Amino acid sequence: MPAKLADLKDLFLIELTRNKGLPVGAGMWIPILHPELRLAPPYTSWTLPGPVTRIPEFAAPALGNKDNIVSVDVDVPADANGVIYALGGFSGGLALYVKDGLLSYEYNLFEIQRTHIKANDKMSTGKAKIEVETTYVDPKPTGPLKVVLRVNGEEVASGEVPVSAPLGFTANDALDVGIDLGSPVGIEYYDQAPFKFNGTIEGAQVKYLGSEAELKKEELETEGPIPVAD
Secondary structure: OHHHHHHHHHHHHHHHHHOOOOOOOHHHHHHHHOHHHOOOOOOOEEEEOOOOOOEEHHHOOOOOOOOEEEEEEEEEOOOOOEEEEEEEEOOEEEEEEEEOOEEEEEEEEOOOEEEEEEOOOOOOOEEEEEEEEEEEOOOOOOOOEEEEEEEOOEEEEEEEEOOOOOOOOOOOOEEEEOOOOOOOOOOOOHHHOOOEOOOEEEEEEEEEOOOHHHHHHHHOOOOOOOOOOO
């Protein structure tokens, strides 16, 4: 019996090689085991001049599965409503938005699980710096994330995303700042899409978090920020 099993193993490898089936399971190597090897921009920071639209997700910052901080300078009107930024689409993505004056965040895990984080008090009118800090609670593929929302340095809301997307959200959607074009990420503003922000977005910065050595390695000697066309 062991000899027969050995013969079958050899036959399997011969036929698999002949039909170009090696390596076995290679299609799952990156999505399941090593999402850090996915194709991605070499940058560790981005500066956006204001509202920008349709940056393809594969070329945009990885806001949903990378330790990062997003800072957005805004001028908030009295009746604040609209999307600050959104990555992905209704099938999966994340969005920061203001609904009836309340700063809100949604992490949409492929419509299976939607995590909402929302401030208790309405935003004050005038100029403000909004920060969203995302860090892994358990640094592994699909690991939970801690998300903290701050306004002018003060924490206004926080929460935990139980399961994160290991690779990305979509193959054909994008990052928008100041609006959510295409398929809307958020369920709360779905009927109001594209839910353009009715205040002013004066600029935004994205920075990956980590040790200086790790960031330098990821940069591959290419320094951000990069210009992005409107």
